[in-house]
Amino acid sequence: MSSGMSDEETETGLPASFEMAWGVRDRPTKGPKRGLSLEQIVDAGIHVANTEGIGGVSMGRVAKELGASAMSLYRYVASKDELLALMIDGAFGQIEIELVDGTWRERLKRWAEVELVAYRRFPWILRIPVTGAPIMPRQLWYMEQGLRTLGGTGLEEHEKLSAVLLVTSFTRSFAMLSGDIAAAFEAGDPTTARIMPRYGELIKKLTTAEEYPALHAVVDAGTFDEDGEEFDNLDYDFHFGLERVLDGIESLINRRNA
Amino acid sequence: MSSGMSDEETETGLPASFEMAWGVRDRPTKGPKRGLSLEQIVDAGIHVANTEGIGGVSMGRVAKELGASAMSLYRYVASKDELLALMIDGAFGQIEIELVDGTWRERLKRWAEVELVAYRRFPWILRIPVTGAPIMPRQLWYMEQGLRTLGGTGLEEHEKLSAVLLVTSFTRSFAMLSGDIAAAFEAGDPTTARIMPRYGELIKKLTTAEEYPALHAVVDAGTFDEDGEEFDNLDYDFHFGLERVLDGIESLINRRNA
DNA sequence: ACTCTACTGCGTAGAGCGTAAACAGTGAAT
DNA sequence: ATTCACTGTTTACGCTCTACGCAGTAGAGT
Numbered sequence: 001m002s003s004g005m006s007d008e009e010t011e012t013g014l015p016a017s018f019e020m021a022w023g024v025r026d027r028p029t030k031g032p033k034r035g036l037s038l039e040q041i042v043d044a045g046i047h048v049a050n051t052e053g054i055g056g057v058s059m060g061r062v063a064k065e066l067g068a069s070a071m072s073l074y075r076y077v078a079s080k081d082e083l084l085a086l087m088i089d090g091a092f093g094q095i096e097i098e099l100v101d102g103t104w105r106e107r108l109k110r111w112a113e114v115e116l117v118a119y120r121r122f123p124w125i126l127r128i129p130v131t132g133a134p135i136m137p138r139q140l141w142y143m144e145q146g147l148r149t150l151g152g153t154g155l156e157e158h159e160k161l162s163a164v165l166l167v168t169s170f171t172r173s174f175a176m177l178s179g180d181i182a183a184a185f186e187a188g189d190p191t192t193a194r195i196m197p198r199y200g201e202l203i204k205k206l207t208t209a210e211e212y213p214a215l216h217a218v219v220d221a222g223t224f225d226e227d228g229e230e231f232d233n234l235d236y237d238f239h240f241g242l243e244r245v246l247d248g249i250e251s252l253i254n255r256r257n258a
Numbered sequence: 259m260s261s262g263m264s265d266e267e268t269e270t271g272l273p274a275s276f277e278m279a280w281g282v283r284d285r286p287t288k289g290p291k292r293g294l295s296l297e298q299i300v301d302a303g304i305h306v307a308n309t310e311g312i313g314g315v316s317m318g319r320v321a322k323e324l325g326a327s328a329m330s331l332y333r334y335v336a337s338k339d340e341l342l343a344l345m346i347d348g349a350f351g352q353i354e355i356e357l358v359d360g361t362w363r364e365r366l367k368r369w370a371e372v373e374l375v376a377y378r379r380f381p382w383i384l385r386i387p388v389t390g391a392p393i394m395p396r397q398l399w400y401m402e403q404g405l406r407t408l409g410g411t412g413l414e415e416h417e418k419l420s421a422v423l424l425v426t427s428f429t430r431s432f433a434m435l436s437g438d439i440a441a442a443f444e445a446g447d448p449t450t451a452r453i454m455p456r457y458g459e460l461i462k463k464l465t466t467a468e469e470y471p472a473l474h475a476v477v478d479a480g481t482f483d484e485d486g487e488e489f490d491n492l493d494y495d496f497h498f499g500l501e502r503v504l505d506g507i508e509s510l511i512n513r514r515n516a
Numbered sequence: 517a518c519t520c521t522a523c524t525g526c527g528t529a530g531a532g533c534g535t536a537a538a539c540a541g542t543g544a545a546t
Numbered sequence: 547a548t549t550c551a552c553t554g555t556t557t558a559c560g561c562t563c564t565a566c567g568c569a570g571t572a573g574a575g576t
Contacts, residue, residue, distance in 0.1 A: 012460060012463055012464065013456070013460070014460075022464055024464070126387075126388075127387045129384075129385045129387065130384075130434050130435075130438070131438060132438045132439075133435065133438070133439070133457055135460065135464075137464075140461070140464070140465065140470070140473065141470075143473060144465075144469075144470045144471075144472050144473045147472035147473060147475075147476060148471075148472045151472065156479070157475055157476045157478075157479035157481055158476070158479060158481040159498075160472075160476065161476050161481055162495065162498055162499050162502070163502070165431070165432075165435070165499070166428065166499050166502055166503070168431075169427060169428055169430075169431030169432065170424065170427055170428065170431075172427075172431060173423070173426075173427030173428075173430060173431060174423075174427065176388050177388075177391065177423070180388070180389060180390045180391070181390070181391065198271070199391055202270060202271070202272075202393065203398065205270055206270065206280055206282070206393075206395075206398070207398060207402075211402075212398070212399075212402045213402075213406075214402050214405035214406045214409065214418075215398065215401060215402045215405060217405075217415055218405060218415045218416070218418065218419050220415075221414070221415035221416060223415055223416040223419055237420065240417075240420055241420050241423070241424050243506075244420070244421070244424055244503075244506035244507060244509075244510060245424070245502075245503070245506055246506070247505065247506040247509040247510065248501075248502035248503055248504070248505040248506030248507075248509070249502060249506075250509075251502075251505040251506070251508075251509060252502060252505065
């Protein structure tokens with residue numbers, strides 16, 4: 001508690017670096033000028049994550065990227081977890097949210113596609129365990145955009161929130177699954193890479209048609225055969241699932257307006 | 259490569275410990291009797307995760323639980339990641355999957371509820387980053403059960419799969435969010451605990467109603483006020499979202515049978 | 517101008533992690 | 547009886563996050 005960026009109490013209860021990201025909290029004017037900035041550090045972390053994966057992100061590695069020492073980062077960030085949270089927010093800030101006009105359904109669909117693009121550009125985001133509800137600026141901004149797409153639908157506010165959470169949860173899960181599959185084809189994770197191209201084959205080797213009839217039926221239908229070979233197929237699967245989600249929301253909207 | 263459990267090639271391409279979990283691969287009969295078993299180790303790992311959280315799970319800690327040395331575990335498991343994957347599967351094996359008869363909708367709903375129960379009993383599962391498609395016995399068995407609920411619906415096989423993935427992805431995401439909220443109330447994570455009870459309040463402090471009108475509307479509607487106080491509310495939110503998902507699937511089923 | 521003192525970045529060090537390597541004991545196969 | 551694949555363990559290496567203390571910096575107060 002004697003040095004470094006502590007998580008001291010403030011009126012928001014947020015860590016100091018988070019308030020920094022919000023633009024709240026004015027820097028003290030006393031000591032020497034700061035050699036770095038929070039934004040620099042976060043960007044460096046994102047750069048390392050983009051090029052070397054989330055596993056390559058260590059305090060020392062990020063500091064090296066900036067020609068600084070590992071400990072110097074702790075003047076800007078209280079812990080590595082804080083840095084990771086800030087990196088997620090920074091990544092969301094780098095995607096341009098170009099939304100469209102139209103029906104709520106078109107708007108919400110476009111909104112979900114933007115999120116998928118973000119996960120494809122920054123796949124390491126999905127490897128960072130989620131902790132708590134979103135509190136960072138860009139994430140809340142993204143939520144705001146999502147809620148707006150449901151304006152004029154006649155839904156209750158809490159229903160809008162649930163609907164938006166529904167869409168993000170699907171997008172996130174799909175990005176996880178498809179990201180792993182796509183990554184397995186490209187780079188060579190020794191475990192995943194060997195497994196995925198022969199997923200259907202593998203299932204049939206491990207399970208019997210008597211015990212796992214439904215699973216075998218899916219495999220026999222060729223579902224896994226062409227999966228993942230191209231992004232086109234993955235895109236198709238994404239939209240297929242998304243349309244189901246939107247159907248569910250539409251069904252609720254219709255009931256509310258009946 | 260000279261000692262330990264290597265990830266040597268086999269006909270499945272799976273790590274040796276995974277084949278062990280499947281019951282494939284016969285133990286070599288040569289050397290001294292084994293002092294431990296894969297199941298023991300996995301159970302010990304689950305026990306540590308249950309009592310001390312996923313952060314408490316280290317090779318040394320798990321070995322200590324069994325009165326063995328850390329390195330001895332590597333005779334059964336090639337890496338910590340493998341152990342974690344086996345722990346997830348072991349946890350799924352500990353929940354009793356009591357499904358019901360009835361309409362596909364009732365069956366699928368019950369199926370999702372079982373998964374939620376699993377995440378509540380083993381919250382640490384959600385903290386383990388997902389890697390690749392499911393290949394462990396209990397997870398595939400659970401998928402099998404899910405696919406079966408959609409028998410006789412007239413859906414294509416790949417549509418059944420998508421529908422099942424849709425339901426799990428929602429359940430998983432919901433469990434993550436609600437688990438964090440519930441945990442914040444109970445134990446005291448310094449960051450999350452202070453934030454969640456005043457989430458709505460916090461949002462209004464950080465954002466303006468001009469820039470974030472939709473978000474403010476949700477907060478003003480009192481959506482966050484009583485959230486998380488009791489499990490009842492969380493249960494309500496879960497079923498609300500789940501019904502939306504089921505509506506989406508129903509809409510597809512109706513179209514296929516039209 | 518001079519001190520105060522809050523603040524800066526950094527070097528050191530500690531505790532903990534996963535796991536590679538080498539080693540001595542074991543017991544079925546020969 | 548010998549062989550040798552297999553066992554659990556000890557030791558050690560490299561890496562991680564980060565608590566602590568130190569020297570230098572520069573605005574504030576006098």
